[in-house]
Amino acid sequence: NAGVTQTPKFRVLKTGQSMTLLCAQDMNHEYMYWYRQDPGMGLRLIHYSVGEGTTAKGEVPDGYNVSRLKKQNFLLGLESAAPSQTSVYFCASKLSWGGQFFGPGTRLTVL
Amino acid sequence: TQLLEQSPQFLSIQEGENLTVYCNSSSVFSSLQWYRQEPGEGPVLLVTVVTGGEVKKLKRLTFQFGDARKDSSLHITAAQPGDTGLYLCAGPGGATNKLIFGTGTLLAVQP
Numbered sequence: 001n002a003g004v005t006q007t008p009k010f011r012v013l014k015t016g017q018s019m020t021l022l023c024a025q026d027m028n029h030e031y032m033y034w035y036r037q038d039p040g041m042g043l044r045l046i047h048y049s050v051g052e053g054t055t056a057k058g059e060v061p062d063g064y065n066v067s068r069l070k071k072q073n074f075l076l077g078l079e080s081a082a083p084s085q086t087s088v089y090f091c092a093s094k095l096s097w098g099g100q101f102f103g104p105g106t107r108l109t110v111l
Numbered sequence: 112t113q114l115l116e117q118s119p120q121f122l123s124i125q126e127g128e129n130l131t132v133y134c135n136s137s138s139v140f141s142s143l144q145w146y147r148q149e150p151g152e153g154p155v156l157l158v159t160v161v162t163g164g165e166v167k168k169l170k171r172l173t174f175q176f177g178d179a180r181k182d183s184s185l186h187i188t189a190a191q192p193g194d195t196g197l198y199l200c201a202g203p204g205g206a207t208n209k210l211i212f213g214t215g216t217l218l219a220v221q222p
Contacts, residue, residue: 004153040214041214042214042215043154045209058209090153090154096208098156098159099144099156099159100210102153102154102155104152105151105152
């Protein structure tokens with residue numbers, strides 16, 4: 001089991017560029033989440049999904065879109081990157097019970 | 112709005128010392144989880160406490176859930192450099208299995 005994997009691990013973008021972060025889990029989990037982690041701000045929920053084909057907004061959804069076309073994958077898109085989106089992005093997944101399993105993170109810098 | 116406040120924010124101690132980290136809220140939580148995040152990695156679930164007054168032990172780590180289910184503590188006995196990391200508490204944030212994370216306690220254990 002690979003658990004939760006994220007690609008890419010690092011990325012540098014210029015303001016206005018777009019990109020997609022991929023999260024994959026091989027644990028057959030229903031729930032998947034995207035967080036951003038900034039110094040002093042803890043983990044903040046961007047978007048989440050309670051199952052294949054469903055998505056919902058979290059605490060800080062502006063500037064991001066998501067898709068969950070397959071149960072094992074959860075994609076996070078930035079259509080027009082801004083410096084304020086410089087952060088570390090974590091994906092997580094879980095069953096209906098128990099804790100969340102996190103990926104290793106994607107470090108994104110927007111210049 | 113449910114909030115989880117952790118204290119202290121930072122803690123630097125020598126190997127062999129004991130320490131306690133606190134997680135407090137004005138809201139009642141049905142359960143609380145503790146995660147540890149090592150540098151460059153995603154958070155990893157340590158424990159879930161679900162009953163008021165519950166105490167759980169994980170080797171040198173002791174977790175307690177307050178009687179009123181509004182607070183929790185993590186006590187580490189004889190800290191080791193391998194305990195270094197960011198400790199996060201988290202609780203259910205309403206429906207759909209969302210989590211609210213505390214701001215974290217950054218622990219550094221010096222050899």
